[in-house]
Amino acid sequence: MHASVGDRIVIRGHRVGDPDRDCELLAVRGKDGEPPYLVRWGDTGHETLFFPGVDATLEHFEHPTA
Amino acid sequence: MRTIDGVRRSGVGIEPQHTIRDAAAIMEQAGVGSLAVIEGDRLVGIVTDRDLVRRGLARGLPADARVDAVMTAPVVTIDADADLHDAFALFRTHALRRLAVVRGEQFVGMVTVDDLLVDLAADLHDLSRPVSAEVLSAHHDSGLPATT
Numbered sequence: 001m002h003a004s005v006g007d008r009i010v011i012r013g014h015r016v017g018d019p020d021r022d023c024e025l026l027a028v029r030g031k032d033g034e035p036p037y038l039v040r041w042g043d044t045g046h047e048t049l050f051f052p053g054v055d056a057t058l059e060h061f062e063h064p065t066a
Numbered sequence: 067m068r069t070i071d072g073v074r075r076s077g078v079g080i081e082p083q084h085t086i087r088d089a090a091a092i093m094e095q096a097g098v099g100s101l102a103v104i105e106g107d108r109l110v111g112i113v114t115d116r117d118l119v120r121r122g123l124a125r126g127l128p129a130d131a132r133v134d135a136v137m138t139a140p141v142v143t144i145d146a147d148a149d150l151h152d153a154f155a156l157f158r159t160h161a162l163r164r165l166a167v168v169r170g171e172q173f174v175g176m177v178t179v180d181d182l183l184v185d186l187a188a189d190l191h192d193l194s195r196p197v198s199a200e201v202l203s204a205h206h207d208s209g210l211p212a213t214t
């Protein structure tokens with residue numbers, strides 16, 4: 001997974017009826033856009049490290065050009 | 067099959083100075099039952115929802131106690147490129163339900179007994195299908211070939 005600051009990561013629910021979860025990518029801690037990522041979880045604003053697995057998908061944020 | 071191929075869920079890491087309250091909220095927000103406790107680049111512990119209850123709440127620790135007061139350390143780990151059957155042996159030896167998967171000293175994810183059981187159940191279902199089909203379905207013999 002290659003991510004950029006501002007991207008959104010969505011984690012699908014693991015059980016029937018579980019909601020998907022999402023977080024905002026604040027910083028890339030690995031090399032060349034690789035994990036781990038520093039992320040912020042929407043509702044609570046908590047910041048954690050995130051190590052994406054097969055249950056996570058990336059939604060790129062289109063950075064505005066000058 | 068490598069151990070990293072058995073990791074089915076994303077991993078979440080927090081710093082040791084996070085509070086027990088923070089850890090519970092993050093588990094709920096992220097939909098996970100365990101967190102890696104990471105200091106700098108180094109994995110220093112694991113905290114589970116069970117740890118929060120048994121080592122935190124049950125012992126009367128305040129919600130703003132540090133998470134490293136209830137985490138499990140040192141951590142039993144397995145290399146990401148190790149054979150997945152090596153993980154089975156660790157689960158058996160240490161009576162654990164989850165293992166931290168690392169590359170060097172860096173945490174990369176968790177492999178859990180629950181996820182491996184789900185995968186094995188799917189494999190067993192695939193293997194049992196031809197057997198159950200043979201047992202349950204009527205046999206239709208093609209008959210002897212014509213000789214004239």
